[in-house]
Amino acid sequence: SPQTVTSVIKETVYVNNDDTDVVLERANAAFVILTRNKDLKQLRETLVQLEDRFNRRYHYPYVFLNNEQFSDEFKEKIQDVVSGECQFGLIPEEHWSYPEFINQTRAAEARQDMHNRKVIYGGNESYRHMCRYESGFFFRHPLMDQYKWYWRVEPGVKFACEIDYDPFLFMEQNNKKYGFTISIKEYIETIPTLWNTTMDFMNKHKDLIPATNLMEFVTDKDGNYNRCHFWSNFEIGSLDFLRSDQYLAYFDHLDRAGGFFYERWGDAPVHSLGVSMFLNKNEVHWFEDIGYYHGPLWNCPKGNANKKCWCPEEESIEIKNRGWSCTLDFKELPNP
Numbered sequence: 001s002p003q004t005v006t007s008v009i010k011e012t013v014y015v016n017n018d019d020t021d022v023v024l025e026r027a028n029a030a031f032v033i034l035t036r037n038k039d040l041k042q043l044r045e046t047l048v049q050l051e052d053r054f055n056r057r058y059h060y061p062y063v064f065l066n067n068e069q070f071s072d073e074f075k076e077k078i079q080d081v082v083s084g085e086c087q088f089g090l091i092p093e094e095h096w097s098y099p100e101f102i103n104q105t106r107a108a109e110a111r112q113d114m115h116n117r118k119v120i121y122g123g124n125e126s127y128r129h130m131c132r133y134e135s136g137f138f139f140r141h142p143l144m145d146q147y148k149w150y151w152r153v154e155p156g157v158k159f160a161c162e163i164d165y166d167p168f169l170f171m172e173q174n175n176k177k178y179g180f181t182i183s184i185k186e187y188i189e190t191i192p193t194l195w196n197t198t199m200d201f202m203n204k205h206k207d208l209i210p211a212t213n214l215m216e217f218v219t220d221k222d223g224n225y226n227r228c229h230f231w232s233n234f235e236i237g238s239l240d241f242l243r244s245d246q247y248l249a250y251f252d253h254l255d256r257a258g259g260f261f262y263e264r265w266g267d268a269p270v271h272s273l274g275v276s277m278f279l280n281k282n283e284v285h286w287f288e289d290i291g292y293y294h295g296p297l298w299n300c301p302k303g304n305a306n307k308k309c310w311c312p313e314e315e316s317i318e319i320k321n322r323g324w325s326c327t328l329d330f331k332e333l334p335n336p
């Protein structure tokens, strides 16, 4: 007989889940995937895993975003492998281009210089637009307007464990705002002035900074930047947080400082600094139980929890490379 899962009701879907009809409640949420036509093969591999391990029971919708038109083949072949409704969006040009305050000659020189110094993605122009887009714009795409929660997915990532609950509802019911799987230390050559620019913002906008936050996550004992960040290729988070005046003020401050183009600021350290300055530890969640791979790193559940997974637990980055990972340090931080 049909059973009802009662929780915060946002939307009700009827699911024929193998042998019983279950009335499942969903959060107001979607997967969001920034991708290109050429990523089709890797993306399908990822989506089949995501569906198998989670979404075939939930049918959450997908939003695919691209700075160019998606091909008909891409749209068809994606829809062939997923169980949620798909929307395909074109990114408005003003979200994927140079703002007028950026000196493009200086930006080109910076790319050449970072390329010569072999900084990762240092010479890559589109990568910079991507990082700026993920830092400040994806959550303002019109297709995202209707949603409150997002789960970011990238082509090529792997999902190893059965996810037998709804992480979106978990976030909502536990007052979480940001969830991650992997956290590591950033390459400093990509963000030489990000910390000082962030400190400048905090000094100018003391009114926006809550008394209790997570700045300990990004600082060492002496108060210096420790380069820790949540790896943003996986995120489950609140869109309202990213759309908040405080986060947007921070993004705008960074954007005007020019480091997305004159350096190579990644959306991971940017989101992480925003999270650390505006949220507290209770609002941030490590999804330890979500077996997740993005080359070359794993988050993989240990012990009994590994029984629902196919990932090797000893490969989990917080164990394999304790010094590069920041996750156990996060775990040890005091709750407010």
Ligand code: GDP
Binding pocket: 033, 034, 035, 036, 039, 065, 066, 067, 068, 126, 127, 130, 153, 154, 155, 233
């Ligand atoms: P990495 O994880 O830092 O090595 O960077 P990725 O190459 O995985 O890019 C991050 C995300 O942005 C992935 O979801 C890519 O599909 C997407 N992406 C990167 N560059 C572009 C681009 O020029 N256009 C579009 N549409 N997506 C991009």
Ligand code: MN
Binding pocket: 154, 233, 294
């Ligand atoms: Mn990636």
